[in-house]
Amino acid sequence: MNRTRSLLKYTLSRLALVPIMLWLISTLVFLLLRVAPGDPVDAILGNRADSSAREALRLKLGLNEPLLNQYLTYISNLIHGDLGQSLNNQESVSQIIARTLPASIELGLSAIVFALFIGIAVGFTGIAKPEGKTDLAGRLFGIGTYALPPFWAAMLIQILFSVILGWLPIGGRLSPSLIAPSGTGFLIFDSIRSGNLIVLTNSLRHLVLPASTLGLLLSGVFSRSLRINFEKILKTNYIEAARIRGIKENKIIVYHALPNALLPFLTIAGLTVASLIGGALLIEVTFSWPGLALSLQEAINQRDYPMVQGTIVVVSSLVVFISLFVDLLIAFVDPRIKY
Amino acid sequence: MKLIKLAFRISLKFTALVLVFIQISCTPQKNNNLITIASNGKIDSLDPAQANKLLAIQLISALGDTLYRVDSNGSLEPRLAKEAPKVSKDGLEISITLRENIFFHDGTPFDSNSMAFSIKRFKDIGTLNYIINDRIIDVETPEKYLLVIKLSRPSSSIKGLLTSINLTPVSPVSYSQYQDKFLNKNLIGTGPYKLIKYSPERISIQPFEKYWDEKPNNSGINYISFNTSTSLYSAIKTGQVDVLLSNSIEDGHRLALNKSSKKGLLIEGKGPAMQIGYIAFRTNSKLLNKKEVRKAISYSLDRKLISKQVSYGLRDPLRSIIPPILQINSTPQWPKYSPEIAKELFKEAGYCKNKILSIPLTFRSNVPSDKLLALTWQEQIKRDLADCFEISLNGVESTTVYKQLSQGIHEAVILEWTGDYPDPYAYLSPLLDCKKIKNESCEQGEALIGGTFWGNIDLQESLNKSELLVGEERLKELRKAEAIAANGLPVIPVWILNPRAWVQTNLTKPEFDGSGRLRIEKISLNNE
Numbered sequence: 001m002n003r004t005r006s007l008l009k010y011t012l013s014r015l016a017l018v019p020i021m022l023w024l025i026s027t028l029v030f031l032l033l034r035v036a037p038g039d040p041v042d043a044i045l046g047n048r049a050d051s052s053a054r055e056a057l058r059l060k061l062g063l064n065e066p067l068l069n070q071y072l073t074y075i076s077n078l079i080h081g082d083l084g085q086s087l088n089n090q091e092s093v094s095q096i097i098a099r100t101l102p103a104s105i106e107l108g109l110s111a112i113v114f115a116l117f118i119g120i121a122v123g124f125t126g127i128a129k130p131e132g133k134t135d136l137a138g139r140l141f142g143i144g145t146y147a148l149p150p151f152w153a154a155m156l157i158q159i160l161f162s163v164i165l166g167w168l169p170i171g172g173r174l175s176p177s178l179i180a181p182s183g184t185g186f187l188i189f190d191s192i193r194s195g196n197l198i199v200l201t202n203s204l205r206h207l208v209l210p211a212s213t214l215g216l217l218l219s220g221v222f223s224r225s226l227r228i229n230f231e232k233i234l235k236t237n238y239i240e241a242a243r244i245r246g247i248k249e250n251k252i253i254v255y256h257a258l259p260n261a262l263l264p265f266l267t268i269a270g271l272t273v274a275s276l277i278g279g280a281l282l283i284e285v286t287f288s289w290p291g292l293a294l295s296l297q298e299a300i301n302q303r304d305y306p307m308v309q310g311t312i313v314v315v316s317s318l319v320v321f322i323s324l325f326v327d328l329l330i331a332f333v334d335p336r337i338k339y
Numbered sequence: 340m341k342l343i344k345l346a347f348r349i350s351l352k353f354t355a356l357v358l359v360f361i362q363i364s365c366t367p368q369k370n371n372n373l374i375t376i377a378s379n380g381k382i383d384s385l386d387p388a389q390a391n392k393l394l395a396i397q398l399i400s401a402l403g404d405t406l407y408r409v410d411s412n413g414s415l416e417p418r419l420a421k422e423a424p425k426v427s428k429d430g431l432e433i434s435i436t437l438r439e440n441i442f443f444h445d446g447t448p449f450d451s452n453s454m455a456f457s458i459k460r461f462k463d464i465g466t467l468n469y470i471i472n473d474r475i476i477d478v479e480t481p482e483k484y485l486l487v488i489k490l491s492r493p494s495s496s497i498k499g500l501l502t503s504i505n506l507t508p509v510s511p512v513s514y515s516q517y518q519d520k521f522l523n524k525n526l527i528g529t530g531p532y533k534l535i536k537y538s539p540e541r542i543s544i545q546p547f548e549k550y551w552d553e554k555p556n557n558s559g560i561n562y563i564s565f566n567t568s569t570s571l572y573s574a575i576k577t578g579q580v581d582v583l584l585s586n587s588i589e590d591g592h593r594l595a596l597n598k599s600s601k602k603g604l605l606i607e608g609k610g611p612a613m614q615i616g617y618i619a620f621r622t623n624s625k626l627l628n629k630k631e632v633r634k635a636i637s638y639s640l641d642r643k644l645i646s647k648q649v650s651y652g653l654r655d656p657l658r659s660i661i662p663p664i665l666q667i668n669s670t671p672q673w674p675k676y677s678p679e680i681a682k683e684l685f686k687e688a689g690y691c692k693n694k695i696l697s698i699p700l701t702f703r704s705n706v707p708s709d710k711l712l713a714l715t716w717q718e719q720i721k722r723d724l725a726d727c728f729e730i731s732l733n734g735v736e737s738t739t740v741y742k743q744l745s746q747g748i749h750e751a752v753i754l755e756w757t758g759d760y761p762d763p764y765a766y767l768s769p770l771l772d773c774k775k776i777k778n779e780s781c782e783q784g785e786a787l788i789g790g791t792f793w794g795n796i797d798l799q800e801s802l803n804k805s806e807l808l809v810g811e812e813r814l815k816e817l818r819k820a821e822a823i824a825a826n827g828l829p830v831i832p833v834w835i836l837n838p839r840a841w842v843q844t845n846l847t848k849p850e851f852d853g854s855g856r857l858r859i860e861k862i863s864l865n866n867e
Contacts, residue, residue, distance in 0.1 A: 053469030176561035
């Protein structure tokens with residue numbers, strides 16, 4: 001009962017901090033964007049137009065207002081759930097995020113699944129025969145994938161599988177001839193729901209390369225983490241005691257060692273998911289994946305203040321909630337954790 | 340050991356599953372007859388009033404028509420207009436008779452009211468509305484098919500402006516809710532194609548059955564966007580797309596595609612060059628305020644070498660700030676590369692005797708060709724004039740550069756320019772125009788925004804006078820203006836870039852209009 005109460009207290013205190021954290025983040029983003037040289041007018045007009053035309057556009061975009069007024073309007077709108085309109089095309093920021101976020105989540109989750117699969121397989125293989133050749137190869141794999149520059153790796157994979165072998169599409173989310181089924185924006189889910197097998201296979205084909213590339217790059221962290229945790233746990237007394245009692249090695253690993261080895265793994269996976277919600281920029285750029293990171297990068301280049309601010313606030317909120325969820329999940333599965 | 344076997348078995352099954360999936364789903368991607376065009380960058384808006392990016396302009400030109408178009412010879416060709424514009428004696432009124440029996444994609448007829456609606460809408464909300472706001476004061480519709488444009492001052496260049504994609508008419512009925520805001524996701528124009536589906540990365544258009552002019556030669560176009568030059572190059576090479584537009588294609592890929600077309604693996608089409616690359620000097624700085632110094636620097640630029648090194652010769656060296664298709668001069672105006680003359684001029688200016696002129700050169704760090712130009716020129720100067728002149732390089736992101744130009748932060752900066760409409764005035768005025776001149780220094784005007792701070796009263800008079808003249812007289816004034824600029828050297832042109840398109844060999848050769856836009860409607864299968 002005490003543990004439940006302390007967990008509830010911890011959750012509430014974390015939730016209470018969310019608005020403060022978001023206010024700090026949004027204020028910081030607001031200020032940093034204004035400090036950066038160049039504004040949306042410079043991005044739109046470049047070296048065109050004279051000062052009066054530039055001022056007219058600045059006026060139209062509401063950039064002539066004093067900074068404090070702009071800030072107060074922004075915060076007030078934010079409190080009312082209004083993220084504003086993109087200065088680039090006057091489209092609602094919420095709509096743009098709603099359109100691009102599912103693409104990033106779909107890519108992030110697929111990559112995590114791939115990374116977990118490869119990471120667990122490599123980690124397991126290594127621990128079965130520590131310091132053996134397979135273990136060494138696994139460790140090299142872990143360090144190698146972690147150290148690979150994502151942009152370079154993505155380009156190589158793209159050239160190999162799309163250009164040389166021609167197995168998979170170069171980029172995008174769906175072939176131009178196909179129409180995405182309406183719904184949530186998650187193409188796989190929407191196509192399954194609408195029973196559209198052509199869109200399903202096509203979107204999966206488009207997803208394979210970016211997801212596996214990102215997954216491969218992340219898998220090293222998982223395999224190393226699993227390998228190290230397993231090694232530590234297999235040396236603990238309770239595992240020795242299980243062995244002495246004559247329990248089979250497979251059972252010891254699956255029922256006794258694995259749950260404990262997976263706990264830190266869970267934390268890493270949770271944080272990775274949280275960080276991928278905002279998109280994996282270099283992967284999205286290389287594979288022309290129309291996700292949130294790509295949209296954010298373009299907004300930064302365009303100095304599209306509302307778009308950058310809105311995206312960061314939404315991503316921050318998601319990261320905060322996912323971190324909280326992971327914390328609670330760990331507390332649930334590990335009774336030793338105290339808050 | 341058992342674990343290894345288990346992990347191995349699982350991995351094997353997973354790999355097999357992936358391979359089976361890939362093989363099963365490896366069906367051809369194109370399951371309709373539409374031609375797929377790829378390019379770099381998203382199209383955030385299809386609204387003509389909003390259009391300011393090359394790609395959007397390309398798509399809008401397929402969905403809408405303009406009053407006039409520049410043909411491949413550089414002449415004004417009436418489109419929605421029935422004939423050439425008639426200018427009143429005082430030059431303050433332009434009358435345009437419009438074609439009849441033209442329909443918008445929503446079925447409503449095109450007339451002078453819809454044209455006036457579109458011009459006024461652009462004037463009110465257009466992102467680049469400054470191009471008409473200082474000239475057009477009103478638009479009248481005395482007859483159903485007669486449009487009268489009232490000008491604030493006589494303007495010969497307005498004819499070129501009437502080809503601007505921003506003045507593409509849109510249906511007043513469909514845009515009744517969008518008079519004061521943009522309609523980004525659709526374009527109800529009169530063009531040869533109508534929109535089928537839109538997302539910023541994927542757009543499909545199909546022929547408009549009621550189109551008034553020649554019908555498109557294909558059954559429709561899919562447009563897709565890729566973010567990197569490598570992806571675009573790979574997409575055309577592997578046949579995943581049918582047509583590739585050259586915007587944002589890196590020079591190395593451009594060369595490879597050019598070679599592929601020479602080998603017959605692709606077909607290349609080349610449009611008239613409209614984008615010029617140039618170096619702007621801050622003429623009010625201590626280092627560059629002397630004309631002799633700017634002249635010496637101008638002589639030091641080996642355009643041929645730079646073009647060869649950076650673009651493998653695919654960018655033409657340029658010694659004029661007006662594209663050849665709008666050519667007003669048969670002979671280039673800017674100094675030709677001559678390290679000997681440059682050295683003499685540097686000596687005259689007091690350099691070369693243990694005194695080296697050191698100029699910081701800014702390039703836009705997000706434009707690869709700018710960086711290569713800067714690096715090549717730096718090395719070329721080391722080779723030719725090491726004892727007189729040197730440049731230090733400074734890469735700055737483009738939006739920051741644009742902001743800082745008018746603040747006088749950059750001594751010399753590499754920039755590019757594409758006129759808002761195909762007319763010499765659209766090149767001379769934005770680069771050189773100055774409203775307030777004091778001692779050859781510009782205190783207000785485009786020259787200040789462009790970072791040169793250079794003003795010349797004679798040039799200004801010529802530019803203003805050219806707006807009152809027509810024909811050869813106008814060209815004479817524009818020639819004079821360019822000659823003054825070439826003598827004053829606030830900028831030095833470097834090269835000019837042709838738009839290109841590559842298509843698969845089963846398609847017809849890509850054609851461009853006089854504004855450098857691909858004629859999408861002309862593309863068809865070879866056997867059609």
